[in-house]
Amino acid sequence: MELPLSLPTAVPLSWFLILSAILFMLGIAGFLLRRNIITVFMSIELMLNAVNLTFVTFSYRLKQVDGHIFSFFVMVVAAAEAAVGLAIILTVYKNRSTLEIDEVSSMKL
Amino acid sequence: MEGLLFLTFATIAVLCAINLVLQTHPISSALSLIGVLGSVAVLYLLLGGEFIAAVQLIVYAGAIMVLFVFVIMLLNTGAEKRPARKVLVTWISLPLLFTFIALAAMLIGAQVPKTETVTFGGFAGGTTLSVGRALFTQYLLPFEITSILILVAILGAVVLARKEI
Numbered sequence: 041m042e043l044p045l046s047l048p049t050a051v052p053l054s055w056f057l058i059l060s061a062i063l064f065m066l067g068i069a070g071f072l073l074r075r076n077i078i079t080v081f082m083s084i085e086l087m088l089n090a091v092n093l094t095f096v097t098f099s100y101r102l103k104q105v106d107g108h109i110f111s112f113f114v115m116v117v118a119a120a121e122a123a124v125g126l127a128i129i130l131t132v133y134k135n136r137s138t139l140e141i142d143e144v145s146s147m148k149l
Numbered sequence: 150m151e152g153l154l155f156l157t158f159a160t161i162a163v164l165c166a167i168n169l170v171l172q173t174h175p176i177s178s179a180l181s182l183i184g185v186l187g188s189v190a191v192l193y194l195l196l197g198g199e200f201i202a203a204v205q206l207i208v209y210a211g212a213i214m215v216l217f218v219f220v221i222m223l224l225n226t227g228a229e230k231r232p233a234r235k236v237l238v239t240w241i242s243l244p245l246l247f248t249f250i251a252l253a254a255m256l257i258g259a260q261v262p263k264t265e266t267v268t269f270g271g272f273a274g275g276t277t278l279s280v281g282r283a284l285f286t287q288y289l290l291p292f293e294i295t296s297i298l299i300l301v302a303i304l305g306a307v308v309l310a311r312k313e314i
Contacts, residue, residue: 050266051155054257056192059159061253063166063185069246070170070178073239075229078175078221082182085213086166092205093189100196100272101265105283108201108275112284115208116295120302122213126220127309139226 056097063090077129077139081122088118151269154195158188173228175221179214186210197272200280 063086070083092111099107132144165184172178186209193202284292 049151050268051151051195052261052263053265053267054261054263055155055159056196056267057257057261058254059162059192061257062163062250063189065246065250065253066163066166066170069242073170073242074178076175076226078217078226079169079178079229082169082175082178082217085209086169086182086185089186089189089209092201093192096193096196096198096201096275097267099198099275100267103272103274105274105279108198108280109283109288111201112204112280113291113295115204116299119208119213120298122216123302124305124309126216127306129220130224131309133224133226139224140229 053097053101057094060090060093060097063087063093075140075142077132077141077144080141081125081129085118085122088114151195151267155192155267158191162188162192175226176218179217179221182217183210183214186214195269196267196275197270198275200275200277 067083067087067090070086071080074080074083092114095107095111095114097107099105129139133139136144138144162185165181165188169178169181169185172181186205190202190205190210193205
């Protein structure tokens with residue numbers, strides 16, 4: 041697809057989906073490349089957010105409110121996950137004094 | 150107008166996401182993530198999701214990110230000391246990333262017809278009224294189950310935060 045020279049009055053629906061794909065890929069890249077636990081955790085939040093954008097886009101396309109409900113539930117789960125995950129990170133730091141994921145490898149075979 | 154809004158905030162979101170991945174200090178990553186969340190909230194508004202945009206700003210960019218920034222400042226860890234990964238991994242992962250993005254864009258462009266467009270106000274069902282009505286009628290059981298989930302999360306956080314673990 042080529043970028044139009046003049047700005048369109050209506051945005052194609054696929055642009056939203058492509059943006060969401062780009063954000064999801066960047067989240068994966070951060071998840072795999074970073075070494076800090078907190079940054080890895082934030083990359084997961086970025087991926088959840090990209091999926092939310094897809095839900096809301098399809099909700100627009102289908103003219104139904106269900107996509108909004110789903111992304112609302114995703115946000116609830118993300119909030120619960122952030123609370124528990126950050127508590128785990130605090131405990132790990134208390135016991136090992138490090139946040140490098142490569143040094144926290146007790147469960148590695 | 151919609152095109153300008155979309156391109157502006159999509160560019161901000163992608164730049165902030167790239168910055169999130171590239172920065173070595175967690176606090177810079179957290180601030181970039183707040184930028185992503187804010188611009189995605191604007192895109193929700195463009196798609197007619199008033200309620201979900203407000204929730205995104207209040208819950209995500211407000212509560213969750215404050216929790217992140219609080220933990221980062223509490224632990225006071227500096228930037229990552231070692232380079233992110235081995236050179237080979239970096240050089241293979243970047244082309245793979247671009248390949249995946251190009252494939253996804255191609256597939257989406259082939260599947261979604263170009264006549265499907267988004268105009269502001271094209272969908273007015275994302276108000277608090279309609280979201281609340283769906284949430285408390287059709288999705289009442291999942292909504293009640295999330296309250297149990299939140300309760301379990303609170304208990305888990307309290308147990309993990311005790312001293313003798």
